[in-house]
Amino acid sequence: MEAFFDQSVPWYLVDVPPTGPVMQKLLVDYAGIDGANVDEHIANIRDKAWRVAPFPCVGSFLFAELVLSTFPVYPKLVANLKSGAWSRYLEVGCGLGQDIRKLIQDGVPKTSVMGTDLLPGLLKSGQELLQDADALPLGQSLFAADFLDTSNDNVLSKASLDGTVDVIHATMFLHCFDRPTQLLACKRILTLLKTNPGVMIVGKQGGVAKGAGAREHPVKGPMGQVDGVVRTNFLHDVDSFKALWDEVGQVTGTRWDVQVREEEVMDRGYLYFDEEEHRWLSFVITKL
Structure with a gap:
């Protein structure tokens, strides 16, 4: 069992990287952490989270970075949620949920934000x-749930979330699955969203450069084989990601405007996605 929590993998960093000013402000002003103790606090939380989920985002401290607020569409999301034009935000695969707290810090009512992840320990x-x-209790704002569970007693449906969500945030989420499972996850996302035009899916995930060829990517580390089953991720390029959402539209009878941007950033993602063609794909998907 100790091998599962092996710290010798490349994506486990010993030292806390510099905390960005926006995340620093969230920890100090929202969480009330003494500014002088931020690094120590982050390190202590990482050590605890690693014993629950030895994921790259935990080992490399990516949970101490904000994603959603860097999107150009972020001011629109905040304005709609603050004004009541939108009533519900849900982050799937939210991990530690730092982007959820940033929304609250920016004035979104905490009753309008929710998150879900498979592991209650991460929440x-x-x-x-x-x-x-x-302020954000488990079972009310944060839900430990198998997102792909579509049985009648699945956690999210029992919480009456189906068909109620205006915007879903899915960062570092879809790339965790193989291609067929990604289609299932996208269809599940649609069951949670409201049916009216303008509802939105936003996020960021690992991918490959356009023209490099979308590919199956072996899951590295202790999660590469679970119960004897070898696991893979599917990494998209811009074109294959759009093709995925074309298929989603075809099988669900819906239409989507898919805006996806390729980003080449030499960041800690390369500790896991060490291929030369690695890129980040950022997307905003809006129902037509």
């Missing part, structure tokens, strides 16, 4: 990171 680590277990 609890997020509550410790941001010091807000009372």
Whole structure:
């Protein structure tokens, strides 16, 4: 079992990387962490979270970075959620949920934001990171759930979330699955969204450069084989990601405007996605 939590993998960093000013402000002003103790706090939370989920985003401290607020569409999301034009935001595969707290810090009512992840330990680590277990309790704002579970008693449906969400944030999520499972995940996303035009899916994921060829990517580290089954991710380029959403539209009878941008950034993602063609794909998908 100790091999599962092996710290010798390339994506486990010993030292905390510099914390960006926006995340620093979130930890100090929202969570109430003393500025002088931010690095120590982040390191302590990472050590706890690693014992729950030895994922690249945990080992490399990516959970201490914000994604959603860097999107050009972010001011629109905040304005719609603050004004009541939109009533519900849901982050799938939210991990520690730092982007959820940034929305609250920017004035979005906490009753309008929700997150879900497979592992309750990651959600609890997020509550410790941001010091807000009372404000965002498990089972009300944060849901430990198998997102792909479509049975009648699945957690998200029992929480009456189906058909109620205006915007879904899915960062570092779809790339966790193989291509057939990605299609299932996208269809599940649609069951949670409202049916009216303008509802939105936003996010960022690992991919490959356009023209390099979308590919199956072996899951590295202890999660590469679970119960004897070898696991793979499917990494898209811009064209194959659009093709995925063309297929989603065809099988669900819906139409989507898919805006996806390729980003070449030499960041800690290369500790895991070490291929030369590695890129980040950022997307905004809007129902027509």
